[in-house]
Amino acid sequence: MARFSKLFETPDVEELKQAKDIDGLTGALSHRTDAIRLRAAEALGELGDPRPAGALVATALNENYQAVTQAAVSSLSILGQAAVEPLIAGLRGAPPKKIRAALISLLGELRDPRGLDVLVMALSNEDEKVRRAAASALGALKEQRALDALVASLQDSDWEVRRYCIQAVKVLGTRETVPALLVALNDANDYVRVEASDALKALRERLGSLLPEDPYGGRVNRLVEVYWAWPQGLVRGRGLEVEREVIRIGRELYEQGGMDLMLAVHTEFARRCGLVGAGRNLEMMWDGIGPWRG
Numbered sequence: 001m002a003r004f005s006k007l008f009e010t011p012d013v014e015e016l017k018q019a020k021d022i023d024g025l026t027g028a029l030s031h032r033t034d035a036i037r038l039r040a041a042e043a044l045g046e047l048g049d050p051r052p053a054g055a056l057v058a059t060a061l062n063e064n065y066q067a068v069t070q071a072a073v074s075s076l077s078i079l080g081q082a083a084v085e086p087l088i089a090g091l092r093g094a095p096p097k098k099i100r101a102a103l104i105s106l107l108g109e110l111r112d113p114r115g116l117d118v119l120v121m122a123l124s125n126e127d128e129k130v131r132r133a134a135a136s137a138l139g140a141l142k143e144q145r146a147l148d149a150l151v152a153s154l155q156d157s158d159w160e161v162r163r164y165c166i167q168a169v170k171v172l173g174t175r176e177t178v179p180a181l182l183v184a185l186n187d188a189n190d191y192v193r194v195e196a197s198d199a200l201k202a203l204r205e206r207l208g209s210l211l212p213e214d215p216y217g218g219r220v221n222r223l224v225e226v227y228w229a230w231p232q233g234l235v236r237g238r239g240l241e242v243e244r245e246v247i248r249i250g251r252e253l254y255e256q257g258g259m260d261l262m263l264a265v266h267t268e269f270a271r272r273c274g275l276v277g278a279g280r281n282l283e284m285m286w287d288g289i290g291p292w293r294g
Contacts, residue, residue, distance in 0.1 A: 011036060017043040026055045029072075037068045045075025050082035057083075057090035061098045073102045077109070084112045091118045096125050101133040108137020116141065120149045128158040135161050139168030147172045151180045159189040166192065170199035178203070178210050182274030185231040193231045200228045211272060216261075219249050220268045223282065227273050233281040243285070250286040262292060 013036060016024040025047075028040035041059060044052050053076060060072040076083040087107050091099060104122050107115040119141065122134035135153060138146045150165045150172070166184060169177055181203075184196035204210055204225070214221040226242050227233070234243050253262045266286075270279030287294030 011040075013039040013043055016040075017047065020047060020049070022047070022049050022051055026052045029055055029059045034065045034068065037063070037065065038071050041068055041071035041075055045071070045078040048078060050079050053079055053083045053086040054090065057086045057103070060100055060103055061090055061094050069100065069102065073100075073106055076103075077106055081110065081112065084110055084114060088115055088118050091122075097127075099125055099127070099130050101127070101129040104130055104133040104137055108133070108140045111141055113141065113143055116143050116145060120146060123149055123153050123156075123161075128161060131156060131158060131161045132164055135164035135168060139164060139171065142168075142171055144172055147174070147177065151177055154180050154184055159187070159192055162187065162189070162192050163195050166195040166199050170195075170202045173199065173203050175203075175207060175210055179274070182228075185228065185274065186276045197229055197231050216253075216265050216268065219253065220265055220272060223249060223265070223269045224273045227269075227275055227278050227281070231275060233275075233277060234285055236285060236287070246282070246285045247289070250289045250292070254290045254292070259291060262286065262289070 010033070011024060011028045011031065013025065013028055016028065022044070025040045025044050028036055029044075031037050031040070037059070041056065044056060056072045056076050056079075060069050060076070063069045063072065076087065084107070087103060087110075091103060091107070099122060104119065107119060115137075119134050119137050122130050123138075125131055125134070131153070135150065138150060147169070150168050153165045154162055154169075156162050156165070162184065166181070169181065173181070178200070181196050181200050185193055185200075187193050187196065200210065209221065211221045211224060223246065226246060230242065234240070234246060236243060236247075250262060253265055266279065266282055269282060273279070284294035286292050
C-alpha cells in the first residue's frame with residue numbers, strides 16, 4: 001500500500017524502498033519535489049522489480065528535471081528486457097516532441113528486434129539528437145529490415161545523423177547501397193566522407209567487387225577503388241604508393257594503346273567513380289605521360 005496519497009505529503013523514500021513498496025515509490029515519481037522524484041526513480045531501479053517499468057517510461061518522457069529523467073532511464077536499463085515492451089508502448093504513443101534521445105539509445109542498447117519500428121520512426125523526429133540516437137541504435141540492432149530507412153537518412157540535414165547511418169550501412173549494406181555511399185563520398189563534412197570511404201572498403205571486403213565487369217583488364221575498377229579510398233583526391237609528389245600505382249596504370253595504358261586507350265579508360269573511370277572532380281584529378285595525375293597534359 002502506498003504510504004502517502006497527496007501530492008504535498010512528503011514520503012520517506014528510503015522507508016518505502018526498505019519495505020519494497022513499489023506502489024509507494026511509483027507514486028513518489030509524481031511528487032512536486034525534485035529530490036523525492038529523483039530518489040524514487042533511483043530506488044525503483046535498485047529494487048529491480050519490473051512492474052513500474054511503464055511508470056518509469058512515462059517519467060522519462062514527461063519529466064522536466066533532467067536528473068530525474070536520467071535516473072528513470074538508468075533504472076529502465078537495470079530492468080533490461082523487462083523494459084522493452086513498456087519502452088516500445090511509451091515511445092509509440094508519445095508525441096514526437098516528448099521523445100527523448102536517451103530512451104531511443106536505451107532501446108538500441110537492449111538490441112531487441114521488437115523495437116525496430118519505433119527506432120525507424122525516430123529517424124524522422126524533428127530533434128536531431130533523437131535522430132542521431134535512432135541511427136546509432138539501428139546500427140547496434142543490426143536488423144536488415146532497417147537498411148532502406150538508413151539509406152534514406154543519408155540525406156539528413158545533420159551530419160552526425162548521416163555519419164551514424166553510414167556506420168550502420170557499413171554492416172548491413174548490399175551492392176544496392178553503393179550509389180548512396182558514392183554520393184556520401186562528396187558530402188560537405190569530412191567525417192562523413194571518411195565514413196563513406198570506410199564503408200565502401202568494408203563492403204568490398206565482405207561482398208567482393210562492387211563494380212561491374214571491367215573491359216579494360218581491371219584497370220578502371222582499380223582506379224575507382226583507389227579514388228573511393230581517397231575521396232578528396234590525390235596530389236602528385238607526395239610519394240604515396242597509390243599515387244605511383246595510378247601513374248603506373250596510366251603508363252601501361254599509353255604503352256598498350258596510346259592516348260585513345262587512356263581517354264577511353266578515363267571516360268569510364270569518371271562515369272563509374274561517382275566523385276565530383278575525380279575525372280579532373282586523374283587528368284592531373286597522368287600529366288606528362290606521353291602527350292597527355294593535365
